[in-house]
Amino acid sequence: MIALNIAQIAHAVSGEVHLENGDTLDTVVSGAVDTDSRLIEPGGVFVAKPGEETDGHLFVDAAVERGAALALVERRVEASVTQILVPDVVEAIAALAREVVKTVKDAGDLRVVGITGSNGKTTTKNLLARILEGEGETVSPKASFNNEVGAPLTMLRVTGTTKYLVSEFGASAPGEIARLAGLVDPEVGVVLMVGMAHAGGFGGIEATFHAKSELVRALSAGGVAVLNADDARVAAMAPIAAEQGASVRWFGRGPTATDVRADDVVVTASGTSFTVTADGVSLPLRLRVLGEHHVMNALAAIAAATTFGVSLADAVARLETVEIAERWRMQPLGSERVRIINDAYNASPDSMAAALRTLAQITGPDERTVAVLGAMSELGEYAEEEHDRVGLLAVRLGIQRIVVVGDPARRMFLEAVAQGSWDNEAVFFSTADEAFDYLQGELRDGDRVLVKSSNSAGLRFLGDRLGESFS
Structure with a gap:
């Protein structure tokens, strides 16, 4: 972050300042801003964001131990760090971001x-x-x-x-x-x-x-x-x-x-x-x-x-220097013997279709296509229909082994079977561990394996395990 004094930060976020450690309103802060206390570096700003599972206010002390110079909080905590009290820390970091970008643009x-x-x-x-x-x-x-x-x-x-x-x-x-x-x-x-x-x-x-x-x-x-x-x-x-x-x-x-x-x-x-x-x-x-x-x-x-x-x-x-888009996005793993493509960080009907088509395109005539598929999230009322479409597409593309993982994705398996993937061409497992055990015995030389799901399905970790197992 650009260098700003505490008064400027407080003004940007419309917050109430509570000074500690001899700080004044003129004390300059220029460290990185983060909501994760484990990532705070000396001079940084810790944002105590309440969450669904935990509350950032519980980690202010941990952030101070890592060198936090300032904390944005929604309630004061007992910690040896200057705090700026705001009604909503998420809105506060947005306001601070607006101020920082505008300042740099103007200068x-x-x-x-x-x-x-x-x-x-x-x-x-x-x-x-x-x-x-x-x-x-x-x-x-x-x-x-x-x-x-x-x-x-x-x-x-x-x-x-x-x-x-x-x-x-x-x-x-x-x-x-x-x-x-x-x-x-x-x-x-x-x-x-x-x-x-x-x-x-x-x-x-x-x-x-x-x-x-x-x-x-x-x-x-x-x-x-x-x-x-x-x-x-x-x-x-x-x-x-x-x-x-x-x-x-x-x-x-x-x-x-x-x-x-x-x-x-x-x-x-x-x-x-x-x-x-x-x-x-x-x-x-x-x-x-x-x-x-x-x-x-x-x-x-x-x-x-x-x-x-x-x-x-x-x-x-x-x-031409870029090798992968990002970890868990069409990430090649495994070996030439068994190639794993881990694309299980995100999934939608469009990206699922694109990944399946890629699997079909890059697999040679003497190689076998294997699709390990999990649920697509955030589809609401369209979820059943869109999961059916994926199962149908996998069959129409001639994917030779369809492995569906997780109860929310079960309709992919049922549709694949309904479209003709019989005789264990399509299989279903409730858990990633069960799928891993099956794939350990099923995969063979020449297989090209796509692992694809939304982040919430957790199959990215299954992809990592398969990549390591067949490396």
Whole structure:
């Protein structure tokens, strides 16, 4: 975080100061801000956030032991650290993030880009950050820090020398993206796709469209909306950009992707090769991140980066250094003998379909496809229908072994059986341990194994176990 004195921080968060340890209102604080006491470093700011399972106020002492210089609290605690008392610490860190970003913008040339979409946000964020890091100091979210807590914490990592801030905006309800984007006023907004992820929270696909379009509405006059030309709902956001006085930059694989486009896509087990054309310049790109669907994420990253003046050649060279999108996202594990693809950090109907198609595409004629599938979360009333669709798709793609794990995902198994996956081609297990024991005996040389589920299903750890077992 930039250096601010206690008075400035208290003013930004509208808090009540309780000084300790000889601090004054002029005492300067410049350490990192975090809600996890275990991650606090000397001089840092600890945010005592109440949670569903525990309460951050119980860990103020632990944060002090690690060197916290200041604590944001909702009630005073007995601890030898200056505290700023606020009604809501989540709202406080948002207000502090707004102040920090505005201060840096006013003093320098900080450029801000926001990314949203039903799928692909984290991968696109990582790809764009890799490109921009070659241009100057870049701050981007760790993992999927894209919610009401994670997004402000990322923003608070901005310093006086930061050139680019890449913000990832997730949401499970209307209004959340508008609120988060409003903290930083992005000049570039990237919308990847409108799909069924979190449809239960939004109330359907049209409500999801309106929620994702909040990022475009947050752009100011002179801003740029980077839109997926291949997604009709995203393309329909162009008039919204025009209303804001923002221009549109199109990316995609179809003929309407007039600014950044991919052609001649070839998918292999070691990555995806294609020709990228940006503003009339064409270059070959070999993306090592597994999955044809990541072509669109790469195009989005290129479209945003070139908006900032990055050359296509530099963007391509930097993207070719990326080996994986993120841990647990199409992460290759195991060995050439048994290849495990651990993609179990997140799942939606669209990302599940993309991962299954990738499995089918990268498996050779003498190899076997194995899909280990868990539940997709946050689908609400659409959950049963969408899980059925996944089971149907797995059969239609010819996946040779379908292993469904966890009671919430059972409909995938039932649909696969109903569609013809008999004779143990599809199996079901209630627990990951049972599935692991089965796979230990079932997997053989030449198998290509996809592990895919939402985070809540916990199959990412099953993927790790399988990767280690067959390494």
